[in-house]
Amino acid sequence: MAGSVNKVILVGNLGRDPEIRQFPNGGSVASFTVATSESWKDRNSGERKEKTEWHRVAVFSEGLVKIVERYVKKGSKVYIEGQLETRKWTDNQGQEKYTTEVVLRNFGSTLTMLDGRDGPSGGRGVSEDGGSYGDSSPRQVDGPREDFSADLNDEIPF
Amino acid sequence: MAGSVNKVILVGNLGRDPEIRQFPNGGSVASFTVATSESWKDRNSGERKEKTEWHRVAVFSEGLVKIVERYVKKGSKVYIEGQLETRKWTDNQGQEKYTTEVVLRNFGSTLTMLDGRDGPSGGRGVSEDGGSYGDSSPRQVDGPREDFSADLNDEIPF
Amino acid sequence: MAGSVNKVILVGNLGRDPEIRQFPNGGSVASFTVATSESWKDRNSGERKEKTEWHRVAVFSEGLVKIVERYVKKGSKVYIEGQLETRKWTDNQGQEKYTTEVVLRNFGSTLTMLDGRDGPSGGRGVSEDGGSYGDSSPRQVDGPREDFSADLNDEIPF
Amino acid sequence: MAGSVNKVILVGNLGRDPEIRQFPNGGSVASFTVATSESWKDRNSGERKEKTEWHRVAVFSEGLVKIVERYVKKGSKVYIEGQLETRKWTDNQGQEKYTTEVVLRNFGSTLTMLDGRDGPSGGRGVSEDGGSYGDSSPRQVDGPREDFSADLNDEIPF
DNA sequence: TTTT
DNA sequence: TTTT
DSSP: OOSOEEEEEEEEEESSOOEEEEOTTSOEEEEEEEEEEEEEEOTTTOOEEEEEEEEEEEEOOHHHHHHHHHHOOTTOEEEEEEEEEEEEEEOTTSOEEEEEEEEEOSTTOEEEEOSSSSSOSOSSSOOSOOOOBTBOOOEEEEEEOSSHHHHHHHHSOO | OOSOEEEEEEEEEESSOOEEEEOTTSOEEEEEEEEEEEEEEOTTTOOEEEEEEEEEEEEOOHHHHHHHHHHOOTTOEEEEEEEEEEEEEEOTTSOEEEEEEEEEOSTTOEEEEOSSSSSOSOSSSOOSOOOOBTBOOOEEEEEEOSSHHHHHHHHSOO | OOSOEEEEEEEEEESSOOEEEEOTTSOEEEEEEEEEEEEEEOTTTOOEEEEEEEEEEEEOOHHHHHHHHHHOOTTOEEEEEEEEEEEEEEOTTSOEEEEEEEEEOSTTOEEEEOSSSSSOSOSSSOOSOOOOBTBOOOEEEEEEOSSHHHHHHHHSOO | OOSOEEEEEEEEEESSOOEEEEOTTSOEEEEEEEEEEEEEEOTTTOOEEEEEEEEEEEEOOHHHHHHHHHHOOTTOEEEEEEEEEEEEEEOTTSOEEEEEEEEEOSTTOEEEEOSSSSSOSOSSSOOSOOOOOTTOOOEEEEEEOSSHHHHHHHHSOO
8 A cells, every 4th residue: 555554652561571483484473462551530530540451562583582581570661663463363163253462573663671780772773692680580481482473462352 | 349440551553543432421432443463473484473462452532532533543553552341242143242342531542643644643632623534534333323333343343 | 744753752861960040031941961872892892882872852731841950860760752953043143053953842741760769751641840959959940041042052062 | 771762653734745865875854844734612702723743754764765765745744753853053154043844764653655546555664676666766865975964954944 | 444 | 835
């Protein structure tokens, strides 16, 4: 299409440690959920209200997966720039389901740590060397999976 | 949560005329879908590939609903700024489903026409006076509905 | 213009305490500078490089000025959404100068604290009641000024 | 700095054809100005008001310079994502000046045509092959320049 | 279902 | 200097 833009910007905290999975072809994906919340005063009752929204995030960019592996964990506050993607899948009962995610691929995607203490400053110019980094490694799922998408969908309800 | 951001920016075209619904309490919602697409050259095959993503949009801001009613129709190119929201609902078979939408509420939400010919310049400072506007009115669903969310969910598969 | 967008998003830290000024007509403005920085590895030398950019910010939205007064101070990390504006002025030697600022007015502007400890969650739905809030009040410039813009320009070099 | 973001999003029209300059080292820059405008109804007088803002844009990303060369010209409507940079220079009278620009470098920068007729769909995955493209080539400044920044600053007043 |  |  001549000129379209698909961009999501989130600042929020991770609900759990990220999950990293290797693909048979060598690629990998980091997935996690991010909470954002709003609060407002109800017009009628005058009560303070709050609503939390959970966003499912999938990181496919190689450099950003490394950042996630080393620095991002449950509770981390992150700035994320990605794109919206909806994919169709079939659950165990044969029901068709749709899942919408914020996806970080190479171009125009960013992940920046906002916690201060740990981690690098920006998620783009990722240095390619490794190195552990304290003890905050994410929950690594061991080994390649084949039924990747069904597996992911079992765990998170949307 | 101390400091979160939930923002979606889309530039794309409407797949169909918007649908406007009145709520019993006087509010209204305009809903439509927006297509964005990307194209790239496949690394292996060298082929040109294209992928279109469909985004479900729901406009609750009173001023923006008016803009949509008057100026936005099938094929319109729009700039949209809203927030991601996922809601749970139950289909006719009693299955729980989740639908993720780009929602435009009052603050920080924008809808701007990018087609040039028709429409006002920006979706924020909406003048409160009415007036028809050519012949490009959207498909108006007549009258208030009670089972609003189930109804919407019948029509669009995600 | 049919469909234009002017938006700046910054995440960075304040270089100094904000400066608040009252206008004779009752309005006020909060101004401060925000640093963002990038680091990258130089392609030729392999050295780690870093560059800091300073952004001049002016907050005119009444609710956001209150937020700034109470919660924002030197070193605070903030998320800011505003618009770019360039204004012309004349310095003491009669030279014409141009200053570009990130301006926060009512619509679509946001300021969110990212420090965690202090402050409210979002800069939009600001409650209109007052209240001190610890000891972190910004450097308040006492009383209305008439030569507002020249005064500001004396202090910051761009 | 741990975690900063510097992002500008513009949708607007070019005031003139872009200017392309080659650097001695082989790089190039495309520069142009983009207009955005707002209109609102004055609270007191009830009059319709309009204000146009001019943004100076400098494109350093190699792929995006090609896009600009081929497709972007006076009057074109574009979507731009870049970062804010302020640089210091000295004019002919030895006066120090500051110029703030929206700069498009490699990562996270985008330029997308919104005019419909001409041009490719997105400014990121630029194909590296050439090709003229009708007659809409921008005003090409011939040959490399050495005093690049002074030269640019002569022409545009901020 | 849009658009190029 | 653009655009409506």
